[in-house]
Amino acid sequence: MFKLIIFLLTLRSCKTTGLKTSESLVLFSQFLHALKQNIIKFANNPGSNTRTGIGAGIHQKSGLLLDLKDADNQTITFTTSPMNNLKLMKEYLTWYFTSSSRHGVHSPFMYDFLDKCLYAGQDSGIFDKIESQRSRLIKNRQIITFKDLGAGSRNSDAIRTDGLTSKSIRQIAKSSLQSPKYTRLMYRIAGYFQCKNILEMGTSFGITTAYLSEAVKKEGTIHTLEGADAIADIARDVFNNLNCTNVTLHRGEFSDILPEIARCCAPWDMVFLDGNHNGPAVLNYFLFLVKHISPEGVLIVDDIRWSSSMWEAWNTIKSHPQVSVTADLFFMGLVFFNPSLSKEHFKVRF
Numbered sequence: 001m002f003k004l005i006i007f008l009l010t011l012r013s014c015k016t017t018g019l020k021t022s023e024s025l026v027l028f029s030q031f032l033h034a035l036k037q038n039i040i041k042f043a044n045n046p047g048s049n050t051r052t053g054i055g056a057g058i059h060q061k062s063g064l065l066l067d068l069k070d071a072d073n074q075t076i077t078f079t080t081s082p083m084n085n086l087k088l089m090k091e092y093l094t095w096y097f098t099s100s101s102r103h104g105v106h107s108p109f110m111y112d113f114l115d116k117c118l119y120a121g122q123d124s125g126i127f128d129k130i131e132s133q134r135s136r137l138i139k140n141r142q143i144i145t146f147k148d149l150g151a152g153s154r155n156s157d158a159i160r161t162d163g164l165t166s167k168s169i170r171q172i173a174k175s176s177l178q179s180p181k182y183t184r185l186m187y188r189i190a191g192y193f194q195c196k197n198i199l200e201m202g203t204s205f206g207i208t209t210a211y212l213s214e215a216v217k218k219e220g221t222i223h224t225l226e227g228a229d230a231i232a233d234i235a236r237d238v239f240n241n242l243n244c245t246n247v248t249l250h251r252g253e254f255s256d257i258l259p260e261i262a263r264c265c266a267p268w269d270m271v272f273l274d275g276n277h278n279g280p281a282v283l284n285y286f287l288f289l290v291k292h293i294s295p296e297g298v299l300i301v302d303d304i305r306w307s308s309s310m311w312e313a314w315n316t317i318k319s320h321p322q323v324s325v326t327a328d329l330f331f332m333g334l335v336f337f338n339p340s341l342s343k344e345h346f347k348v349r350f
């Protein structure tokens, strides 16, 4: 039964990440082999986050899928998310069997959103320039040192000394950036709601920012916040290379710089919370931002199931009186504020 669940999740993950089913099956058998050899164990304690084994890295989002591109490495680190993987699997199954696609949704607002935005395709060729920046970063093995301001990393290869973290650009590009599936979704959301003023908390190397910049073109502005200077330097180069003239990069710890940025630049039509994955911090950002988001705006929270504190924060956000509709995409949560919509929470397959 357990293997069947892993198998189904692997197939599902391969759909999510675009791997071929045959590749996924190879990975699945490697994964089972490693499990059997006791090379990988699931973390029992939230917070205990790494195991070493042969095979490949576990997929950043699902925490389950093995990454074929790394399969030639001799020793690979399997990284489990702070949320116990077994718990995550159970949650995924529950979510999967209680979630719906556009056909199970009766709300005209949500149906239209799913039909024209969430499930809409677009010509991926327009993103080639941005994706070539991602590829360039993934090839770069230069080590950078910075202050890790988030809720820690899933990557065990980081070296930490005196409160500073050293990591290769490649590692960060592989573990911290949104995958093309999600960056394209951000692009579609910005376009669907015709967003003019966007806030992104957590720039990293600016790949999602570049998608947002492309979505709003010259008619909109993106304010993106990054607290790690060495990372922000690389994002600035990405924006220069892509000629993202509508992006303003703000450097600093979120809570220090957010009030000033809100004073100058709010209200926002779209906010993407993709930085600090600490539940109470996310809730504080939300409570501040709720006053600075336009009534027809959308707020996106990444990694709502990253930890129990993130899950609690998500549930508190859902019940906030200003929130009308939410959509739980499993990894991401979308929040809508439009007061003309009645309060409703959707679980939507994506």
Ligand SMILES: C[S@@+](CC[C@H](N)C(=O)[O-])C[C@H]1O[C@@H](n2cnc3c(N)ncnc32)[C@H](O)[C@@H]1O
Pocket (backbone or CB within 6 Å): 148, 149, 150, 151, 176, 177, 178, 200, 201, 202, 203, 204, 205, 206, 207, 208, 209, 225, 226, 227, 228, 231, 252, 253, 254, 255, 274, 275, 276, 277
């Ligand atoms: C997951 S990455 C962002 C990924 C990016 N949005 C993308 O899609 O490519 C999170 C970033 O937020 C930054 N960050 C986390 N917590 C922060 C804080 N409290 N203040 C400022 N920056 C922070 C980290 O340095 C990291 O670069």
